[in-house]
Amino acid sequence: MIDLRSDTVTKPTKDMLHAMMQAPVGDDVFEEDPSVNAFQQKMAHMFGFQAALFMPSGVMGNQVALKLLTNPGDEVIIEKKGHVFNYETTSAALISSIQLHSVQGSNGKLNGDLIRSAVRSGQDWEPLSKVVVIENSTNKGGGACYSKDELSNIKETVDGLGLSLHLDGARIWNAIETTGIAADYFGSIADTMTISFSKGLGAPAGSMLLASKERINEGRRIRKMLGGGMRQIGLLAAAADYAVEHHRSFLKEDHHRARVLAETISGCERLSINLDTVETNILIFDVLEGSASEAVKLLKEKGVQVVPFGPKTLRATFHFQVDDEDLHYAQEVFIELFD
Secondary structure, eight states, X not given: OEEOSOTTOOOOOHHHHXXXXXXXXXXXXXXXXXXXXXXXXXHHHHHTOSEEEEESOXXXXXXXXXXXXXXXXXXXXXXXXXXXXXXXXXXXXXXXXXXXXXXXXXXXXOOHHXXXXXXXXXXXXXXXXXXXXXXXXXXXTTSOOOOHHHHHHHHHHHHHHTOEEEEEETTHHHHHHHHOOOGGXXXXXXXXXXXXXXXXXXXXXXXXXXXXXXXXXXXXXXXHHTTOOOSSTHHHHHHHHHHHHHTGGGHXXXXXXXXXXXXXXXXXXXXXXXXXXXXXSEEEEEESSSOHHHHHHHHHHTTEEOEEOSSSEEEEEOOTTOOHHHHHHHHHHHHHHHO
């Protein structure tokens, strides 16, 4: 079975497992795990932040960030396709008592004009605009990435409006590969940021919250409140560190294979895809006949797994455990079923 459902389906490699077994560990609730302490410092330095905190998931990292940046009754501006809005089970309302204001952008991206148009006027009967959330690269937006100019425009806008900026960087590694933007640039753009190690990089679990030292200290307390206090997590930190050091080079191949399959899909009469939106490892495309669920079933019967992303929309996502042989087979299946 060729699994294109997500880049989270990878299995740890033998070398990654070896790195995990060799990691020195301690109790992280007491801040005594040397492996995770060193890795947190490494990621903070890499991305231009003062401090970092290992998280069991990206959802927890995003929600801790929002709690740090808001008060109950505040409002957060986010693009309509954003992960925090669509895939985090209304946790912002539950955890922080805040409201999400979704804005229609392009391929999951916001810009300064959209942000300005979404900010409330400050009347007593309105929520208080407090934070802007952007996602880079975008998931539901098909893997689109922000350029340096776009990020600079958003930063200037947010600062001018007196808002905070949270960057959901679950797939920031893919964005860096595509745009060539240096990792430490993001520390000059965002007040808080999350990065993931369990998607394109292939670690079994783990994300990181990046922020100022003061916010990370408070974030540790909030993480504990949410049940995120962990013990010997140096094992997971070692896997994530191995992925950062050894798997980033695979991302370029993932992006290339995604482009090849996108071009095959573009040539299929019963499918539709906008090739201009294909920037990284994610493909979002539509079936022109039948439903997405029917197409998922047909593909699975032929040994290719994708996920439905709407009534007629599918997503295919590449990762380093899909090789050229898998790609060529997937191309044949798509042509057989949809051409």
